[in-house]
Amino acid sequence: MTQVTVRLPNGRLDITALNVSFAELPIASASPSVVRGFGGDLDELRETLRECFADGASWCQVGNTVHTVSDGYAEIRLVPQADTPNWHVDYFHAGWGSRDGKRIPPECRLQYARYVDRRSEAREACLQGKDLRAAAAKDGPEGVDRLVRHHCAQLAEWHEALDELIRSVQTASDLPEWAETAVKAELLDWHRTREYLTSAVLEYHHGDTGPRPETVWGNLCFEFSTTSLELVPDP
Template sequence: MGTWPTVVDLSGLGMSVRGLPVISASQEIMRCYGSTPDELIEYVEEVFSGSEWAEIGVELQSVGRGSVETRLRPWGDARAWHLDFFPASWTEHPYDRVPAGRRAEVAAYVDTVASILDGRLRESDLRAVAAEGGAAAVDRLVRGRVERLDQRHAALDALHGSLVDESLRLPRWALDFMLCEVETLNADREWLGAAVVAYHHGSAGRRPENVFGGVSFVFTAGAVDLARGHRAHTPGSGPAALEQLVRDAEAKEAGLRACPDGGA
């Protein structure tokens, strides 16, 4: 079908939802459902004419469309819609336990993190970069990854602060969500550290297992104990479980690039 621009102009279709025109769409939506104007219009009507959607902040989002949700976001002065995918599913763990009234806060966090996720580096990746650009290129790459990890931590810190109650405690659903996120963030940090150590000093065996030990993420309004979360939520232990986190994250990234329900 060719390559779509990042934002596709839909203003000529005359499509509207809740009295506002849908004037643009993302490249990903068009790749999945935009082979013809009629197909796209039919898809949007199907999603937002039934009962399986919700207002989440200022957005309209499907609920349970697959590995990602379809959404309409205010465009420009909020008198029109932009159509795209929300990079998570409200019916899959850990998002399925988020109360409807708190989805907007979690959605903002998910969007922030999705914009800076960039996969996990291996020793082989660093050696490939070094072969092309030398040590300076490796240094730039690693520094960029460290900066993104710090940005993710800051986003999680902000979410944590918005979810604690007056006594600085997290509701049970929020604790479960935070545990999943800190486990993933910590595994990403360990993966990067292991790649850098192996690149500079050779393999030191399996990556560190302090993700399964006494590790806490300290936030402005409190701390989340990682070891307790693993006992509660992660079956098994040791290197195999850590590698499963990597496989899950890579599968999630692949899912975000694919159509959520098998669209072409």
């Protein structure tokens, strides 16, 4: 089994030895998460890349990147490198073939892809009380404060990413139907993540959160720079 041995700048792993290309450019590097996703087996990665990006395979172009088309929650993506004429492989954390992905008009995929990338960087995990207790055991109150502030900053970045998505696709007072549906789905996840954060802080300081939902449903209004969206339970 071929293993990665060379790490390039920005955390990229050298896979030029796989001798795989697309559009006459070599696929020269991969993100560590992609390599981990294949259990470190580069032979399997090579065959997957050849199959996914072969002529006639199911892939699409989004801006200057090339994606596999999946009905799941992640796709393999080829990204051109600015410094050298080759491709870098990473994961795109959405699926153009999924129910949600199919709603995105082809002409708006680039804006949505930019949002997905920002969300993926900001969406780390749902914080829980045990995480704060572990931080306290390791670094004391300062560690707890840093962790809570870190998650607050991630939520703010995620919200700003949603705001940017809205601004980039809104051409009238009302959002396009697909965008409103997509943003509301993301807002439910955003609010659930925020609810976990506040419940974790409550549990850490007071020992009990009381009854709480897994996901908060209800008439919640979110204000953005150009519009507001209200989450209402489906009838």
